[in-house]
Structure formats: C-alpha cells, structure tokens
Amino acid sequence: MRVINSTPKADGYRMPAEWEQHYGCIMIFPERSDSWQYGAYAARKAFVKVASAIAESEKVTVCASDKQYENARRMLPPNIRVVEMSSNDSWARDYAPTFVTNGNDIRGINWGFNAWGGLVDGLYFPWDKDNRMARKICDLFDKDMYDFSHFILEGGSIHVDGEGTCITTEACLLSEGRNPNLSKTEIENYLREALNVEKIIWLKNGIYNDETNEHVDNICAFVKPAEVVLAWTDDKNDPQYEMSHSCLEILEHETDAKGRKITVHKLKCPSPVTITAEECEGLDTMDFEPTRTPGERLAASYVNFYIANGAIVMPFFGDPADEPARELLQSLFPERKVIPIAARDILIGGGNIHCITQQIPYFAQDR
Amino acid sequence: MRVINSTPKADGYRMPAEWEQHYGCIMIFPERSDSWQYGAYAARKAFVKVASAIAESEKVTVCASDKQYENARRMLPPNIRVVEMSSNDSWARDYAPTFVTNGNDIRGINWGFNAWGGLVDGLYFPWDKDNRMARKICDLFDKDMYDFSHFILEGGSIHVDGEGTCITTEACLLSEGRNPNLSKTEIENYLREALNVEKIIWLKNGIYNDETNEHVDNICAFVKPAEVVLAWTDDKNDPQYEMSHSCLEILEHETDAKGRKITVHKLKCPSPVTITAEECEGLDTMDFEPTRTPGERLAASYVNFYIANGAIVMPFFGDPADEPARELLQSLFPERKVIPIAARDILIGGGNIHCITQQIPYFAQDR
Numbered sequence: 001m002r003v004i005n006s007t008p009k010a011d012g013y014r015m016p017a018e019w020e021q022h023y024g025c026i027m028i029f030p031e032r033s034d035s036w037q038y039g040a041y042a043a044r045k046a047f048v049k050v051a052s053a054i055a056e057s058e059k060v061t062v063c064a065s066d067k068q069y070e071n072a073r074r075m076l077p078p079n080i081r082v083v084e085m086s087s088n089d090s091w092a093r094d095y096a097p098t099f100v101t102n103g104n105d106i107r108g109i110n111w112g113f114n115a116w117g118g119l120v121d122g123l124y125f126p127w128d129k130d131n132r133m134a135r136k137i138c139d140l141f142d143k144d145m146y147d148f149s150h151f152i153l154e155g156g157s158i159h160v161d162g163e164g165t166c167i168t169t170e171a172c173l174l175s176e177g178r179n180p181n182l183s184k185t186e187i188e189n190y191l192r193e194a195l196n197v198e199k200i201i202w203l204k205n206g207i208y209n210d211e212t213n214e215h216v217d218n219i220c221a222f223v224k225p226a227e228v229v230l231a232w233t234d235d236k237n238d239p240q241y242e243m244s245h246s247c248l249e250i251l252e253h254e255t256d257a258k259g260r261k262i263t264v265h266k267l268k269c270p271s272p273v274t275i276t277a278e279e280c281e282g283l284d285t286m287d288f289e290p291t292r293t294p295g296e297r298l299a300a301s302y303v304n305f306y307i308a309n310g311a312i313v314m315p316f317f318g319d320p321a322d323e324p325a326r327e328l329l330q331s332l333f334p335e336r337k338v339i340p341i342a343a344r345d346i347l348i349g350g351g352n353i354h355c356i357t358q359q360i361p362y363f364a365q366d367r
Numbered sequence: 368m369r370v371i372n373s374t375p376k377a378d379g380y381r382m383p384a385e386w387e388q389h390y391g392c393i394m395i396f397p398e399r400s401d402s403w404q405y406g407a408y409a410a411r412k413a414f415v416k417v418a419s420a421i422a423e424s425e426k427v428t429v430c431a432s433d434k435q436y437e438n439a440r441r442m443l444p445p446n447i448r449v450v451e452m453s454s455n456d457s458w459a460r461d462y463a464p465t466f467v468t469n470g471n472d473i474r475g476i477n478w479g480f481n482a483w484g485g486l487v488d489g490l491y492f493p494w495d496k497d498n499r500m501a502r503k504i505c506d507l508f509d510k511d512m513y514d515f516s517h518f519i520l521e522g523g524s525i526h527v528d529g530e531g532t533c534i535t536t537e538a539c540l541l542s543e544g545r546n547p548n549l550s551k552t553e554i555e556n557y558l559r560e561a562l563n564v565e566k567i568i569w570l571k572n573g574i575y576n577d578e579t580n581e582h583v584d585n586i587c588a589f590v591k592p593a594e595v596v597l598a599w600t601d602d603k604n605d606p607q608y609e610m611s612h613s614c615l616e617i618l619e620h621e622t623d624a625k626g627r628k629i630t631v632h633k634l635k636c637p638s639p640v641t642i643t644a645e646e647c648e649g650l651d652t653m654d655f656e657p658t659r660t661p662g663e664r665l666a667a668s669y670v671n672f673y674i675a676n677g678a679i680v681m682p683f684f685g686d687p688a689d690e691p692a693r694e695l696l697q698s699l700f701p702e703r704k705v706i707p708i709a710a711r712d713i714l715i716g717g718g719n720i721h722c723i724t725q726q727i728p729y730f731a732q733d734r
Contacts (some may be wrong), residue, residue, distance in 0.1 A: 002445040066453040078369040082506050085451050086433040114379050
C-alpha cells in the first residue's frame with residue numbers, strides 16, 4: 001500500500017455515488033457491551049442479517065477482533081469473508097476508508113477519526129483502533145491511500161451524487177469537536193479536493209438527538225442525480241418538524257453541481273422511538289455512568305439505508321410507517337430488491353444500517 | 368470460506384512442490400520478547416529483509432498484531448501487504464495453512480497446532496492464536512479449507528516433490544507430544560489423504576538440538592523431483608555427523624513415488640553456532656526461566672531456504688561455509704537468483720527462513 005501525497009481531485013479520482021457498481025461492502029462485527037445490549041448478542045444477530053442481505057448481490061468482508069473471530073465465522077454464511085481487525089466499535093461508515101475511483105482502479109481516503117467529537121463531545125475514549133482501520137482496510141484490499149488524517153471527518157457525514165455534488169450538515173462539520181481551527185471555506189476545500197466535488201450543499205441539521213452531531217446520512221440521501229429522500233414528519237410538536245422543514249427549505253432553493261433543481265422525496269419517520277428501562281439494563285456502563293437513560297429518544301430514520309448492487313437494505317422499526325417507507329424506496333429503486341431488517345438492536349447502538357456499512361466501488365481486477 | 372469435509376485426495380487436490388509457481392508468500396511479524404532479542408527489534412529487521420527479497424518476485428502478505436501494525440507498515444516496503452492478525456509467535460511455515468491445488472484453484476489445510484509438542488514438550492503456552500491462523504488465512508484469501516485440526520502437524524515437518532512423494536522425520540511426526548494415539552500407518556494415511564501423496568520417506572532425525580523435534584525442513588529439502596539437498600558435516604565429533612549419515616543411508620536406499628532413485632546433494636553446515644551470553648541477556652524469560660542458555664547450540668542449517676518464484680532466499684551465518692552453500696544452491700536453481708540474508712537474528716528464535724515463510728500456490732483469479 002502506497003501513501004499518496006496528492007489529492008483525489010489532482011489525480012482524477014472522485015467519490016462515486018452509492019448506487020454506482022460496487023466491488024463489495026465492509027462491515028465490523030459488534031462487540032462492545034456499553035454500545036450494544038447484553039454483550040452485543042442481539043446486535044450481532046442483526047448485523048449478520050444485514051451482511052447476509054448485502055451478500056446476496058456483492059462481496060461482503062466483515063472485520064472481527066481476534067476474540068470475536070470464531071463467533072463471527074460461525075454466525076456469518078460462508079460466502080462472507082471474515083478478517084481479523086481490531087476496532088473500538090463497529091461503525092464502518094465512519095472509519096472505513098471513503099473510496100474514490102478513476103473508473104478503473106480505486107484508492108482509499110484515510111480521514112482522521114476522533115469518535116464524533118474527540119475530547120469535546122466524543123462518544124467514547126480511546127478511539128485509536130478505529131482510527132487505524134482506514135489504513136488497514138486500504139492495505140487489506142491492496143489499494144493506495146490518500147492521507148487526510150489531519151482532517152476529522154466521518155463517512156456518515158457526507159453524501160455525494162457522483163456528479164460533483166456533496167450534501168452535509170453544519171451541525172456536524174462545523175462542530176467544536178472536529179476541526180475547530182478550520183473555517184467553513186477551508187472545510188469545503190478539503191471536501192472538494194478529497195471527494196472531487198464542485199458544490200457542497202449545507203443542511204443546517206439532521207435527526208433530533210442524533211449523537212453524531214447529526215450526520216447527513218440519517219436525514220437526507222441522494223437516490224439519483226438531483227433527487228434525494230428527506231426524513232420527514234408532519235407532527236408540529238415533534239422537534240424533528242422544524243429540523244426537517246429547515247432541510248426542505250434549503251434543498252428547494254438549491255441546485256446541484258450541474259445546476260439542476262433538486263427533487264425532494266419525503267420519507268416519513270416512524271413515531272418517536274425511545275429506549276426502554278429493560279434495554280438500558282442490558283448495557284454496560286461507561287466511565288461509571290449508564291450509556292443510555294430509559295425513555296431517551298433514539299435517532300430512528302428510514303434514510304439510513306444501504307444501496308447494494310442488487311438491493312436496498314433498509315431498517316424497519318415495527319412501526320406503521322415501515323410499509324410506506326418500503327414502498328417509497330422500492331419506487332425510487334425499481335431495479336433493486338428492498339430488503340427490510342428489524343433494526344432496533346442496531347439503533348440502540350446509536351446508528352443504523354448505513355452507519356454500519358461502507359461500500360467499496362468496483363475496480364478492475366489486475367493481479 | 369467454506370469448510371470442506373472431504374480430503375484433498377478425494378477431491379483431486381495435491382500439495383505442489385515449492386518450486387512450482389506461487390501466487391505469493393505469507394509471513395508473520397515477530398514480536399514476542401522471549402523468542403526474539405531486545406523486544407524483537409533485530410528479528411524484525413531480518414524479517415523485513417526476507418520479506419523484501421521474496422517480494423522481488425511474488426506478492427508477500429505480512430500478518431502483524433494491532434500493536435505492531437504501525438511498525439510493520441513503516442518498516443516494510445509499500446509493495447508488501449500488511450494485514451492485522453494475532454498470533455503467539457511468527458512461524459508461518461508451521462501454522463499458516465498448507466495449500467493444495469487442483470491446477471486452477473487452491474484450498475488450505477488447517478492442521479492442528481500445539482506449539483511443537485503441547486503439554487509434553489511444547490515450546491510455549493498458550494498457542495491458541497497460532498492455532499486460529501490457518502483458518503483466518505484461508506478466509507483472508509477467500510479460499511475453502513480442509514479441517515484437519517484434530518491431527519497435529521506443522522508445515523515445517525513435511526516436504527513434498529509435488530509428484531506423490533513426501534519426506535518427513537520420525538523424530539517429529541512420531542513424537543509423544545503430537546499424535547501419540549496414532550500409529551505410524553495412521554499418520555501416513557493422514558498425509559496421503561491431505562497432501563495427496565503415495566509415498567512417504569521417513570528420515571529418522573533432523574538437525575541436532577532442533578527444538579521442533581527435528582523438522583525435516585532444516586535437514587533435507589527437495590530441489591527437483593528425485594533430487595534433494597541434505598544438511599551435512601564431515602566432522603565425526605559433531606553429533607550432527609551420525610544424524611546426517613543416517614539420513615543419507617535412508618535416502619540412498621529409497622525410491623520416490625515414481626520409483627526413481629534419489630540424488631542427494633550434501634549441503635555442508637556452518638561450524639556449530641552457539642548463542643552468546645550477551646544474546647541471552649536480550650531475551651525475556653518464560654515461566655520465570657531464561658529461554659536460552661549461553662553456549663547453547665542453535666540449529667543452523669543452509670537447508671532452511673525459501674524457494675520464491677524468482678529467487679532462493681537462504682540464510683548466511685558469517686561462516687566460511689556460506690559461499691560454498693550459495694554456490695551449490697545456485698547451481699541447483701540456475702534460473703533463480705540466490706539471495707543470502709544474514710540470519711543469526713532469526714536463528715536465535717529457533718528456526719530460519721523456511722520456517723518463517725509459507726508459499727501460496729498460484730491460482731486463477733476469478734473475481
């Protein structure tokens with residue numbers, strides 16, 4: 001693995017849209033007992049369902065610690081590859097590399113990772129093993145790496161259309177805990193150079209109580225060029241109401257990098273999902289404190305789906321809004337099979353299906 | 368990765384000779400401070416030289432712990448892949464899988480590993496991480512695995528000609544600490560099924576004071592069908608004298624699987640190599656005891672070389688016998704470049720270049 005000292009833009013590489021052809025997907029086997037209930041038993045089962053659904057149409061590699069390697073190998077089907085890799089938690093979206101392509105080969109971007117806010121408002125300490133993963137994954141796939149480790153960014157905080165446009169949120173990218181010494185313009189420049197985009201659309205915020213400082217991948221996602229889904233509610237008493245309306249307002253007045261108006265599909269959220277006392281009982285403490293409080297609202301959103309080569313793998317919450325959400329996504333991706341996964345056990349960890357996956361774009365095999 | 372419940376022989380797979388075309392080579396970055404001097408600093412440098420020499424003509428993958436990953440990545444050239452994998456020590460020959468081929472694809476054999484003798488005369492405890500490696504490496508390369516984990520065997524205790532013949536030693540394969548409940552015939556049957564060989568040539572012993580119970584790969588190696596090199600000494604006062612002569616006697620009266628007489632090339636050993644008090648000082652203790660004693664003889668042999676696609680990577684000991692050994696190997700492998708590596712820092716760990724490498728036979732890329 002070579003470390004490349006230029007930028008993807010300078011070398012003619014760009015981050016493709018998630019619906020472009022994949023080589024495969026990378027995931028991380030869950031383990032930490034302060035993130036995941038009952039020693040992560042339930043989460044592991046849900047992760048296995050997600051991995052298996054994706055593996056129907058692309059190659060899946062799951063990273064597991066040495067300690068969990070045997071369990072991962074036993075629980076996952078044989079067509080999924082399991083490799084040993086240490087991590088602090090299981091958010092492949094946020095610390096696996098962002099891959100860029102020149103149409104033939106791919107390279108990885110190693111962003112800096114500080115657990116969603118470092119010592120300011122990060123979610124756990126330390127995060128050293130997570131922060132080593134992007135480099136290790138580039139090496140694992142024998143792909144060269146752009147070193148952006150001095151710039152803090154999680155993969156879940158950006159979405160691209162593959163045609164020059166990036167969507168992100170101010171709540172996250174301008175947060176205290178990430179790059180406080182960089183101006184908005186400087187941050188934009190990093191995104192332009194790394195993702196090879198010309199236009200950055202800044203939403204103000206994301207999903208209510210989303211502890212990632214409101215990652216864009218929970219509120220808004222491209223479904224094709226100039227078309228997005230937006231997490232939505234019509235309930236004026238829900239704090240999400242103002243947040244989603246603010247996003248709509250911005251999107252309606254924006255154009256993408258190619259000057260196109262953006263079509264917004266409202267993807268209605270489930271009724272507020274809160275964690276139960278029994279679920280909180282199943283979580284270990286962190287720094288001598290409980291990690292969740294009974295009744296705490298979780299950042300549930302159908303926008304947090306994954307686009308596989310042949311499928312849309314989406315979360316279900318056991319809510320009346322499940323079916324309408326499935327129907328909308330199916331209509332937007334008519335050539336892919338929508339596979340719903342009961343995702344409460346993932347949501348309890350603080351994210352959802354998009355957060356625990358990272359696509360690897362197609363590349364020509366050259367060995 | 369699928370676990371296959373038949374045997375290579377039943378499926379038409381065989382272990383190829385080491386000189387047949389490789390996909391590449393696997394090695395393990397050294398770390399343990401009771402095996403390797405001064406926290407393994409010197410050994411790491413020697414391993415890097417070996418890996419770099421092999422990487423001139425085939426793809427090398429080096430496994431490193433999370434703790435050593437950064438050092439490995441920094442010390443190894445970029446054309447070598449580094450992957451995280453936990454181990455108890457660094458003997459890829461002995462616990463990486465033995466790969467078998469059907470001419471198109473390869474599969475791995477997962478032998479049982481118990482640190483060269485388990486609780487009888489094993490060299491360290493525990494050996495659980497080593498014993499998981501064959502499985503992990505098959506998975507890493509996306510290759511199916513034959514599970515022979517109930518049969519204890521190290522890769523260094525067998526050599527094959529790829530044409531139906533295996534050479535091994537009684538001292539090792541019939542030792543108390545490996546498969547004490549199996550008869551010699553039963554052990555032969557395991558080798559026949561796993562390696563797909565018809566003839567097993569049993570040498571009585573190997574190199575004097577070789578703590579692996581005298582692995583064959585330190586005393587005798589095929590260099591082409593019906594031709595071997597044999598570690599040799601003419602010094603009648605050396606305990607090696609009787610051992611090497613016994614091997615010669617056996618080889619001269621044997622034929623291979625195809626009925627051919629075996630040509631033996633004597634590869635003279637260096638003068639006895641012993642560990643110094645200063646070197647012993649640099650080794651941590653194990654179970655409250657020193658791991659080596661000053662003056663202890665090390666199992667130095669030129670037979671412990673690795674055949675890469677374009678090179679013979681062989682140990683040098685700073686001995687007058689170095690050059691004649693190089694010349695003999697060069698004459699036996701005229702189309703490969705002989706690359707000598709100063710190997711004392713590897714030898715101190717208890718083995719040599721062949722012991723720290725494991726070839727991966729060529730396979731057709733199919734993705």
